[in-house]
């Protein structure tokens with residue numbers, strides 16, 4: 473039984489995002505945070521830079537989040553019952569790093585076609601205006617893809633691969649996605665969104681499943697490693713990986729490395745410049 477109510481589906485269709493949705497319990501969110509910190513402490517470079525991608529391939533705890541039935545019920549309401557997870561990213565903002573995300577549309581560079589996909593942003597810590605929660609520009613998912621100014625401005629703290637920016641977003645029209653730990657938002661591939669810096673004294677952690685795709689969705693720019701998380705895949709467009717057995721198991725680490733290399737080719741398709749993510 474799909475979990476989103478009629479009102480929530482209406483909100484998604486009208487605005488291009490829906491939130492808040494209860495995804496994890498506080499304890500589960502805490503467990504994820506501890507797992508991230510465990511990996512960071514034991515393998516300090518593992519989750520840095522390009523390593524912020526595909527962490528669920530090396531952690532059974534993060535893999536479980538990707539397969540969480542609350543999340544999948546909500547996702548099913550939007551993209552249907554045959555669902556692949558094709559990637560995850562840790563969007564962590566440290567209090568002292570001035571990290572931000574310029575306004576952008578996910579569909580611009582990721583190569584997933586058609587747009588039968590949705591991104592789940594799961595709050596592992598609270599996310600609010602003070603610590604740099606996402607801001608959505610409602611209704612822009614109904615428009616075409618916009619021009620993005622590629623700034624490659626990593627020194628400014630931009631957490632995006634190319635510093636890609638939709639300029640002149642009317643901030644007064646944007647809406648803040650305020651989430652408690654364990655809650656999530658779902659957003660459309662074409663909605664314009666971004667986020668500001670973390671002004672608090674604690675880290676802000678988003679575990680982002682980007683994205684859940686229908687099995688009918690192709691990757692037109694490269695290759696992605698996916699997991700069938702619900703239903704059947706009659707299309708078989710993508711390479712599948714197994715569930716990790718334990719954190720940082722050797723074979724899984726190797727597969728993740730390959731997956732990250734392929735993802736990097738997609739992110740930097742048709743550009744000679746390369747950033748750190």
Ligand SMILES: O=C(O)CCC(=O)C(=O)O
Nearest residue numbers: 563573593606667678680
């Ligand atoms: O975590 C953020 O602040 C932005 C993440 C984002 O742009 C996304 O999930 O598409």
